[in-house]
Amino acid sequence: MPLLASDRTVGRLSLYRRLLSHLLQEKVRSVFSHRLAEAAGVTAAQVRRDMMVVGYNGIPTKGYDVESLIESIGQFLDAPDPEAVALVGVGNLGRAILSYFDGRRPNLKIVAAFDNDPSKAGQVISGCRCYAVRQIPEVFAENEIATVIITVPADQAQEVCDLLVDAGAKGILNFAPVGLRVPAYIHVENVDMTTSLEKAAYFGRRP
Amino acid sequence: MPLLASDRTVGRLSLYRRLLSHLLQEKVRSVFSHRLAEAAGVTAAQVRRDMMVVGYNGIPTKGYDVESLIESIGQFLDAPDPEAVALVGVGNLGRAILSYFDGRRPNLKIVAAFDNDPSKAGQVISGCRCYAVRQIPEVFAENEIATVIITVPADQAQEVCDLLVDAGAKGILNFAPVGLRVPAYIHVENVDMTTSLEKAAYFGRRP
DNA sequence: ATAACATCGTTACATATGTAACGCTGTATT
DNA sequence: AATACAGCGTTACATATGTAACGATGTTAT
Numbered sequence A, B: 001m002p003l004l005a006s007d008r009t010v011g012r013l014s015l016y017r018r019l020l021s022h023l024l025q026e027k028v029r030s031v032f033s034h035r036l037a038e039a040a041g042v043t044a045a046q047v048r049r050d051m052m053v054v055g056y057n058g059i060p061t062k063g064y065d066v067e068s069l070i071e072s073i074g075q076f077l078d079a080p081d082p083e084a085v086a087l088v089g090v091g092n093l094g095r096a097i098l099s100y101f102d103g104r105r106p107n108l109k110i111v112a113a114f115d116n117d118p119s120k121a122g123q124v125i126s127g128c129r130c131y132a133v134r135q136i137p138e139v140f141a142e143n144e145i146a147t148v149i150i151t152v153p154a155d156q157a158q159e160v161c162d163l164l165v166d167a168g169a170k171g172i173l174n175f176a177p178v179g180l181r182v183p184a185y186i187h188v189e190n191v192d193m194t195t196s197l198e199k200a201a202y203f204g205r206r207p
Numbered sequence C: 001a002t003a004a005c006a007t008c009g010t011t012a013c014a015t016a017t018g019t020a021a022c023g024c025t026g027t028a029t030t
Numbered sequence D: 001a002a003t004a005c006a007g008c009g010t011t012a013c014a015t016a017t018g019t020a021a022c023g024a025t026g027t028t029a030t
Helices: A007-025 A033-040 A044-054 A066-077 A092-101 A133-143 A154-167 A193-205 B007-025 B033-040 B044-054 B066-077 B092-101 B133-143 B154-167 B193-205
Strands: A083-088 A108-115 A128-132 A147-150 A171-174 A187-190 B083-088 B108-115 B128-132 B147-150 B171-174 B187-190
Touching: A007 A033, A007 A044, A007 A066, A007 B193, A033 A044, A044 A066, A083 A092, A083 A133, A083 A154, A083 B193, A092 A108, A092 B092, A092 B193, A108 A133, A108 B193, A128 A133, A133 A154, A147 A154, A147 B193, A154 A171, A171 B193, A187 B193, A193 B007, A193 B083, A193 B092, A193 B108, A193 B147, A193 B171, A193 B187, B007 B033, B007 B044, B007 B066, B033 B044, B044 B066, B083 B092, B083 B133, B083 B154, B092 B108, B108 B133, B128 B133, B133 B154, B147 B154, B154 B171
Parallel strands: A083 A108, A083 A147, A108 A128, A147 A171, A171 A187, B083 B108, B083 B147, B108 B128, B147 B171, B171 B187
Antiparallel strands: none
């Protein structure tokens, strides 16, 4: 099993796992590549090819065992131990995201939020404690935080990003609509809502 | 100039336009493909190739005129007239998005928000009026809404989606972590924050 | 026990996307 | 006015990604 998968593949694996979890909740024990493909909006061949990447083997005429496949994808995607995540920028969007992720992925828990408004420090929002921005280094070190979510306004994003990289961030989920400049070994995942909306409008208009 | 561009290309054009707007605010009149490429995180060749799609021509040794390029990209990406957008699901995330888009893209304005909690009807949030879900057909017809943002919980997303398609939605920006089933002529743009976070963590871990 | 069948794993192919090379063009300089 | 040069537009190439075809495999039913 290769230790590195492509961006697209990782995205699909994450999606498969979520779909499989839903199936498990509905007491579904096994699933065929066809069905999983339909739910994920891809072809059955794509699913089988992705399973190869994970190194998981199904059984002809039986399909994939839901529970053990979830386990296998987890071993591939997740770190061996639960990971601590931080969020910077406790505005409307930051709070919404804290709420969104609260309890959603136990292995990827947001344990600290930072804001440059000092009055927010000490507050607990959706189970997450707030700190001042200057506390980033110590809190990162204490919790071994490597993954961060940036939800500050665009004009502060680069500045915050630099602080985070210095503090040891490796993976950044960036909601600010700017291209962050980072060292090559850092991974930035951009969520650009403006672009997404414009794409929805554009392709909705031209079928 | 081709009337249809690829998904990726449209995403980059949207990004270029935003970067160009920033430049314009800083009174920058013209820009080279190199600089625009650097800001967007792509190669110069990519920028020039994308300009071909838009049908915009620069001038050797002078580069691209910022103002007229913004205009050209707008003509390519935007509808001839400003478009009305709706949002469904006025929870934490919905409100954050209403605030985020408030005044950001004048040609793509969120004019109506819907929620199944009747107490929200009549409220105005970030300049956007709230309605009950059952009012979707009439409000869509009145405002000729074709683009919608879905921010309802996962278990209600498909149901809401069906209503929206019936009401005439063509482009859907979906924040719910489920694969929506829609007719072929409808375009769904998924923003999957869970997957994005998992990707950030995965690639941060494996450089 | 054996044969038929459905589904899997894998390899080979097709398409989409990005990168680089190259000649062209217009400006600026002497 | 002629020449040098920086940057553009385009074409050709390389890589990445997705699709489909095909043989292998295990289960089930006779």
